[in-house]
Amino acid sequence: MAQTTTQSATRTATSTAAARTRWLQDNGVYVAVAALLLFNALFTANFLTLGNFTTQLVQAAPVLIVALGMALVIGTEGVDLSVGAVMALAAAIIPLYLGAGPLVAIVMALVVGVLAGAFNGLLVAKVGIQPIVATLALLVGGRGLALVIAEGQLVQLHDQAFLELGTGDVLGIPISVLIAGLLALVIAGLTNRTTFGRQLVAVGGNRKAATLAGLPVNRVLVGVYAICGVLAAIAGVLATSRLAASDPADMGLLMELSAITAVVVGGTPLTGGKVRVLGTVFGVILMQLVRATLIKHNLPDSIAQMIQAAIIIAAVYVARERR
Amino acid sequence: MITTTTPAVPKAAARTKVLQRQGAAVALVLMVAVSWLVFPRFGSLDNLRDLALQGSFLAVIAIGMTFVIITGGIDLSVGSLYALGGVLAAWGSQYGFLAALALPLVVCGAIGLINGLLIARTNMAPFIVTLASLLFARGLLLAITDEGANTYKIATDSAFVELGRGTVLGFGYPIFIAAVLAVLGGMILNRTSFGQNVFATGGAEQSAILLGVPVAKTKIVVYTMSGTLAGLAGALTAAYLQSGVTVIGVGLELDAISVVVIGGTLLTGGMGTILGTVIGVGLIKVIQNVINQIGTLDSNYQSVVSGVFLLIVVVLQRILRR
Numbered sequence: 001m002a003q004t005t006t007q008s009a010t011r012t013a014t015s016t017a018a019a020r021t022r023w024l025q026d027n028g029v030y031v032a033v034a035a036l037l038l039f040n041a042l043f044t045a046n047f048l049t050l051g052n053f054t055t056q057l058v059q060a061a062p063v064l065i066v067a068l069g070m071a072l073v074i075g076t077e078g079v080d081l082s083v084g085a086v087m088a089l090a091a092a093i094i095p096l097y098l099g100a101g102p103l104v105a106i107v108m109a110l111v112v113g114v115l116a117g118a119f120n121g122l123l124v125a126k127v128g129i130q131p132i133v134a135t136l137a138l139l140v141g142g143r144g145l146a147l148v149i150a151e152g153q154l155v156q157l158h159d160q161a162f163l164e165l166g167t168g169d170v171l172g173i174p175i176s177v178l179i180a181g182l183l184a185l186v187i188a189g190l191t192n193r194t195t196f197g198r199q200l201v202a203v204g205g206n207r208k209a210a211t212l213a214g215l216p217v218n219r220v221l222v223g224v225y226a227i228c229g230v231l232a233a234i235a236g237v238l239a240t241s242r243l244a245a246s247d248p249a250d251m252g253l254l255m256e257l258s259a260i261t262a263v264v265v266g267g268t269p270l271t272g273g274k275v276r277v278l279g280t281v282f283g284v285i286l287m288q289l290v291r292a293t294l295i296k297h298n299l300p301d302s303i304a305q306m307i308q309a310a311i312i313i314a315a316v317y318v319a320r321e322r323r
Numbered sequence: 324m325i326t327t328t329t330p331a332v333p334k335a336a337a338r339t340k341v342l343q344r345q346g347a348a349v350a351l352v353l354m355v356a357v358s359w360l361v362f363p364r365f366g367s368l369d370n371l372r373d374l375a376l377q378g379s380f381l382a383v384i385a386i387g388m389t390f391v392i393i394t395g396g397i398d399l400s401v402g403s404l405y406a407l408g409g410v411l412a413a414w415g416s417q418y419g420f421l422a423a424l425a426l427p428l429v430v431c432g433a434i435g436l437i438n439g440l441l442i443a444r445t446n447m448a449p450f451i452v453t454l455a456s457l458l459f460a461r462g463l464l465l466a467i468t469d470e471g472a473n474t475y476k477i478a479t480d481s482a483f484v485e486l487g488r489g490t491v492l493g494f495g496y497p498i499f500i501a502a503v504l505a506v507l508g509g510m511i512l513n514r515t516s517f518g519q520n521v522f523a524t525g526g527a528e529q530s531a532i533l534l535g536v537p538v539a540k541t542k543i544v545v546y547t548m549s550g551t552l553a554g555l556a557g558a559l560t561a562a563y564l565q566s567g568v569t570v571i572g573v574g575l576e577l578d579a580i581s582v583v584v585i586g587g588t589l590l591t592g593g594m595g596t597i598l599g600t601v602i603g604v605g606l607i608k609v610i611q612n613v614i615n616q617i618g619t620l621d622s623n624y625q626s627v628v629s630g631v632f633l634l635i636v637v638v639l640q641r642i643l644r645r
Contacts, residue, residue, distance in 0.1 A: 079450075123634075123638070127638055127641050127642075128641055129637055129638070129641055130590060130591065132397070132450060132590075133584070133590045133637050134637070136577070136580065136633065137630050137631075137633045137634040137637065138630065139577065139630075140577050140581060140626055140629050140630040140633055141626055141627045141628075141629065141630015141631060141633075141634070142630070143626065144623045144624065144625065144626030144627040144629075144630065145623075145627050145630075147623035147626075148623045148624060148627060152622075152623055257454050257457075257458070260451070260454070264451065270448050270451065300465070300466070300470050301462070301465055301470055302462045302463070302464075302465030302466035302470060303462065303466065304462070305458045305459065305461055305462030305465065306458070306459050306462035306463065306466070308458055308462075309455040309456065309458040309459035309462065310455075310459075312451065312454070312455040312458070313441065313447075313452065313455050316447050316448070316451050316452075316455075317445060317447065
């Protein structure tokens with residue numbers, strides 16, 4: 001009797017611990033954002049101003065757009081290391097076609113993004129190369145290609161209509177923030193309400209089973225990487241417009257790290273089979289808030305980087321799969 | 324019937340193996356031969372010495388990376404650790420030769436050890452853990468250099484500078500250090516039980532665990548090695564440059580991974596050679612050298628060519644394994 005009681009007590013204890021871990025995995029990012037907001041409201045001067053919030057959101061918009069695509073790719077148990085390079089490619093394409101009008105330039109940049117993503121997807125789906133390796137080739141070569149296209153130069157842009165994209169606003173909301181929000185809604189709809197979304201999660205959960213169940217695995221994978229590519233290109237276009245210059249050398253540098261961090265912090269597991277769009281949005285906001293908090297309290301870049309590293313490790317530690 | 328069919332299969336397999344193992348070597352020989360004929364300056368002793376010296380720093384890092392990749396992992400922190408190692412060596416040089424050499428090895432080795440502990444003990448993905456330490460090491464570097472504003476110089480007459488600039492028959496000491504490390508690495512990989520554990524860990528981790536291979540310990544050692552070697556490469560570079568340059572090493576991890584893969588080591592783990600990695604270093608450096616010789620060509624073509632090479636190699640590996 002005593003033994004059974006102890007056993008069931010242990011079991012309850014374990015399941016409470018497991019439940020707590022699961023709750024932390026699911027809601028940790030929201031709690032962390034709330035805590036940081038509260039901290040800043042109390043201890044940071046000029047934090048609760050409209051201007052500050054607008055600045056933070058504008059800075060976070062490109063990261064969010066890239067992270068949305070990354071969340072889908074990670075949902076298929078993949079990863080896309082080439083997003084920063086694709087942003088650089090998009091930035092390099094813009095000045096080439098800006099003469100023909102901003103719309104042509106943007107469309108060309110997005111086409112390059114789709115092609116780059118589909119190329120990654122084909123390598124992963126058809127050739128069967130690990131995602132990390134397949135996208136590594138484009139990470140190594142893509143930025144070089146962008147620099148070759150731009151002849152290594154930073155090009156100032158003067159097309160007013162194009163620059164409006166980065167500086168303009170609608171009813172006080174910056175256009176880039178609007179686009180990022182809209183894309184978040186689209187991706188959320190795509191994952192939760194479409195067949196494609198279900199197939200994506202199925203492929204990530206168990207690729208073999210998905211193949212045996214007759215799902216178009218290859219088409220889903222190519223589609224997901226293409227979406228990730230085009231989203232990276234959109235982020236590249238917006239960031240270029242905000243910078244008022246095409247700068248392929250620095251555009252999107254280490255963006256893959258920021259995007260993966262945001263997705264993982266937001267509770268999407270690296271093992272695939274699950275995509276959390278709202279979590280990803282809050283993951284981006286959390287990392288932006290962390291950076292803003294550190295800067296506003298005059299902590300140097302060095303400390304900020306080390307703290308970000310610690311946060312990444314902590315988030316992945318909490319979210320890691322159990323053996 | 325059986326006697327006629329059985330030899331055919333190993334022959335095809337052997338051919339595949341030769342292509343996989345020697346593909347990079349054949350490409351290197353061709354590149355060198357063509358460059359020698361086309362560019363008169365390529366074959367000059369000065370150029371070859373310079374080529375070998377430039378390659379030696381990358382080779383030291385790539386040797387550690389080879390071990391990591393054979394266990395099925397990846398180490399993205401080496402570029403940052405390389406820069407950190409250089410800065411630590413330059414700072415330490417004011418306290419003498421031993422401090423200048425020991426400080427980068429110990430600190431970078433410790434960060435490698437932490438990488439290994441996190442990866443082996445907590446089951447986190449290697450690329451995420453080492454991405455975080457990429458950030459951490461850069462942050463640490465900025466912290467000890469007054470946010471990158473301070474470049475530590477190494478006294479020209481110190482013994483430590485000799486380590487980077489000294490020569491035998493015109494060939495720099497780092498070349499010999501890299502060569503010794505490559506031979507040592509090859510021997511450890513192929514002649515010791517630790518080497519066997521490295522292959523077993525990457526080949527089939529679950530089976531290795533069941534067979535009693537100390538998988539966790541092997542991983543920890545391998546990442547510690549990689550960190551230490553990156554620190555050493557940084558120290559050698561600092562000795563050569565006579566200062567701890569803060570901005571070097573960005574993206575160097577990609578070069579290191581590329582040369583390992585081009586050298587025939589499988590990124591899925593379980594297979595690879597140090598010799599292949601050394602050949603991979605040679606190939607990338609020769610390509611870089613040729614692009615510089617052409618002069619009119621944008622130096623950015625280097626990374627494009629590396630990327631294309633990497634792509635061809637992984638696609639070929641994949642197709643040949645079918």
